[in-house]
Amino acid sequence: MATWDELAEYVRTEYDIVSETAGEIRLLYTFDEDSDRTQVMIVAREELDQKYEWVQIATPIGLARNVDLHALLQAIGHTTISGGAAIIGEHVVIRHSLPLINLDIHEFTDPLTLIAGAADELESEFFGGDDY
Template identity: 70%
Template sequence: MATWEDLVEFIQGEYRVVAKTQDEIRVEFEWEDEDRTQVMIIAREELDRKYEWVQILTPIGLAKDVNLHLLLESIGHTTIACGAAIMGDHVVLRHALPLENLDINEFTDPLALIAGAADNLEAEFWGGDNY
């Protein structure tokens, strides 16, 4: 998989798409046999005007409603495939990958890991599943 269009085609065949624009696709990640979901945003990014990357991100809660020190400490001890950032009013988990030579497992594995981490962190720090 080497282009954004190839990735979007794969995503549309494998996940429930809830929104789509030219450079972004949102899916509802679902766990089998569980009544839980996580909204995942997959966005095309351009580095130095020549390298295409894909960013996987998901909101986990409002920054104003959490102890950021404790949250970041927990993320540091419990996650492997993401970092945290504040975007607008929300804390998000995110991960970026170069599109060139991207193997599908290099996308699907981090997507699942980030979705799981987000779901757990939402429950621990915000008391539920809001995203």
């Protein structure tokens, strides 16, 4: 896989799509067929230096104003192997970015799974539920 279009086609065939716009796909990640646990994941095309295509995987976990950011970042530092936290708008998100050139599908699916799992756990611990 080497382009956004190829990755987007893969995502469309493998995941439940919530919405899609140019350069962004929102999907519903389901943890287990027998569970109601899900996570909304945002897969977005990014461009570095106006020539390199990247993909960013992100998911909101809660409103920044509703959390002790120091404690949250400390937990992420001790438990999260893939991705990091950011505030986008009013939301805390967990995100990870990858270059698309020569991207192996496992280099996408493994971080997607890790980010979804970390977000689900952090939502529960710091925000008291699964709102995203």
